[in-house]
Amino acid sequence: MNFNYLALAVPFFLFLIGLEFWVSKKKGKHFYNFNDTVSNLSIGIAERLLDGLTLGLFYFVYDYLYKHFAIFHIQPSVLSWIGLLLITDFLWYWYHRLGHEVNLLWSVHVVHHQSEEFNFTVSARITLFQAVARTFFWSLLPIVGFSAEMITTILLVHGLYPFFIHTRTVGKLGILEYILVTPSHHRVHHANNEQYLDKNYSDVFIIWDKLFGTFAEEIEEPTYGLTKPLNSNSFLWQHFHFMLEMGYAFKYAEGWREKLKMLFGKPEHINPTYRRVLEQKFVIHKTDKLHSTRFRNYVVLQMTLILITLFAFLLLEGQLGLATQIATTFIILITLVNCGAILEQRRWIFYLEYIRCFLILWISYIHFENTINPYFLSSIILIVTLYFKTLNRQYLRLIYGLHNN
Secondary structure (H helix, E strand, O other): OOOOOHHHHHHHHHHHHHHHHHHHHOOOOEEEEOOHHHHHHHHHHHHHHHHHHHHHHHHHHHHHHHHHHHOOOOOOHHHHHHHHHHHHHHHHHHHHHHHHHHHHHHHHHHHHHHHOOHHHHHOOOHHHHHHHHHHHHHHHHHHOOOOOHHHHHHHHHHHHHHHHHOOOOOOHHHHHHHHHHHHHHHHHHOOOOOOOOOOOOOOOEEEHHHHHOOOOOOOOOEOOOOOOOOOOOOHHHHHHHHHHHHHHHHHOHHHHHHHHHHOOOOOOHHHHHHHHHHHHOOOOOOOOOOOHHHOOOOOHHHHHHHHHHHHHHHHHHOOHHHHHHHHHHHHHHHHHHHHHHHOOOOOOHHHHHHHHHHHHHHHHHHHHHOOOOHHHHHHHHHHHHHHHHHHHHHHHHHOOOOOOO
């Protein structure tokens, strides 16, 4: 069997997250929050899942551009690898900076800055939308003359480094502070303190910020998150809230000049009251009203199972049929939406459970059709459908300890 050994990154990163959590506890620090950690991991799981399905597409884009539009054909060597790393990091700086200064790009990057904590799990807050956006910037690399093989290799290295700078367990690193982006530099970037806003965009080498005047040293303890904190644990709202705000602002802007400013202007051009309007429209709220740990334990169980599923899915991706891949992808995404909805104590989560169970039964039948009786599966679906309201009521009582009024 052919295995995708890149899947081993999942347990490796989980081990490092656990190690950071243990170290922070030993130091008497509270760097992890339950809801925040679940949100961070949920977004990271979705990105890892969808990125695995689209990686081939990105490679095709780089390869096509290289074969048809390359100005040079640069051969691998020590100097060309160093040059590729520097150019990649330079393009990242400008993608990242524009991601904070242009609404369209901020709408896909904002997810990375929503966490009000700062730890290894925050590095997982990358979305497929962001991956697509930065691919446009990196598409300059094959046009310059770097092959798709070189680009994808360097992007793996370039993508790995930022994980290690999302931490509060490491202080300043002496002479490295003048060369590399360190945890101290990146804490500044994630801070919402006024003196730290729009600083330290670099990814690997801090030289770009010092060259273009966007560097700030960590002096006072940062506070983290958006300047206007997101009022939700919802997986969907975290992904799409600014897109909706931008669309709402575009709709009510007068004249095309103002409308274009809503798309290509700075985030501060968006009226902050629009979010409150949309929050009320979509009944978005963050709540900790329940003191019962039952729903949290259920979220932990779901996250554990879905991480195991993700690892197996990535490891065996080449062995799975298209139907299984699609169904598994939907099961994982539905679970992530479900976990966020449970943290918000939504009453409609049983509908997601129903769809998820149906998909699990379908996959089971595909792989074990010789041992599973289709009439038995149909009977289960029929019973659940007939007793849907009763099961929904019992489910909510079990998870939240509340009656479904």
